[in-house]
Amino acid sequence: MSKIFDLSGKVALVTGASSGLGLHFARTLAAHGAAVGVTARRRERLESLVGELHGAGRKAAAVAMDVMSSESIRAGYDAAEAALGPIDIVVNNAGISIVKPALEMPEADWDEVVNTNLRGAWLVAQTAAQRMVAAKRGGRIVNIASILGLRTIGQVAPYNAAKAGLLHLTRALAMDWARYGIQVNAISPGYIETEMNQAFWQTAAGKRLIDRVPQRRLGKPAELDGALLLLASDAGAFMTGANIVVDGGHTVNSL
Ligand SMILES: NC(=O)c1ccc[n+]([C@@H]2O[C@H](COP(=O)([O-])OP(=O)(O)OC[C@H]3O[C@@H](n4cnc5c(N)ncnc54)[C@H](OP(=O)(O)O)[C@@H]3O)[C@@H](O)[C@H]2O)c1
Helix, strand or coil: CCCCCCCCCCEEEECCCCCHHHHHHHHHHHHCCCEEEEEECCHHHHHHHHHHHHHCCCCEEEEECCCCCHHHHHHHHHHHHHHHCCCCEEEECCCCCCCCCHHHCCHHHHHHHHHHHHHHHHHHHHHHHHHHHHCCCCEEEEEECCHHHCCCCCCCHHHHHHHHHHHHHHHHHHHHHHHHCEEEEEEEECCECCCCCHHHHHCHHHHHHHHCCCCCCCECHHHHHHHHHHHHCHHHCCCCCCEEEECCCCCCCCC
16 A cells, blocks of 8 residues: 555644544544644543544544634643654644624624634644744644635625635745745635534525535535645645645636
8 A cells, every 4th residue: 555645653733623624634644643632622522532542542642722822822732742742744723603794793703713713823833833943844734724715605704704814824824934844735625514514504505505516415524534634744745835625616616
């Protein structure tokens, strides 16, 4: 079997690993050999994931990290490095969405969404890059954006804006940090069934959205594994500033 996606000896850190895609990404990276620092605010959920990974013979550590706070990010990063060693791969996955008409969106909701999805990803990436540069080691940063950074839907204006910002931030950081051997790329998932959105897909609006996906179905978290492993491993060594869209064809005719 080809070793091209092998992550043995690498250390990864995943934000928002307490549920949904982040939890899945942590399992995938661990299954391919990486030691994984799993981070989020709900620590008890992280402990149970770490128990599962240890049970499978993998190295992992649970670390509390709130991406809204630079202090929490630095403390979490320190704790993950103390437990597992210098971090090679960062998956910037923590994200939230608040659904409200733009006319009524309170300032606090804008701040929460943009500060989690964009400012949070920026602070985590900056912390990672500062450590990688100081240690004279390159690294990989994988930002989990969204097709809503490329096209929009109603009622989630701050989310649309934050994800578009994250895609451009990916390109900007890729340019700034290429000289240090740090690759910065993004994945833009389409509609993937996770805990966060499960109930919505049963509604009439949810079913209408699924009907607009050319493949006429939702994606599964495992269908992002190819893109994740490509960007995290040597297979993607010549990629930086890229965005991989995994959406069943949803954005092809809407850009
Ligand atoms: N599911 C989809 O269809 C889809 C499509 C495109 C993009 N995405 C993106 O994929 C990522 C994961 O989404 P998901 O569907 O897996 O959602 P999810 O199940 O709700 O997971 C979101 C994760 O983010 C964490 N999080 C939220 N606020 C945080 C904060 N301030 N600090 C640290 N962690 C925080 C949550 O952990 P705690 O609450 O424990 O902190 C949770 O682990 C998001 O960036 C989302 O925008 C998802």
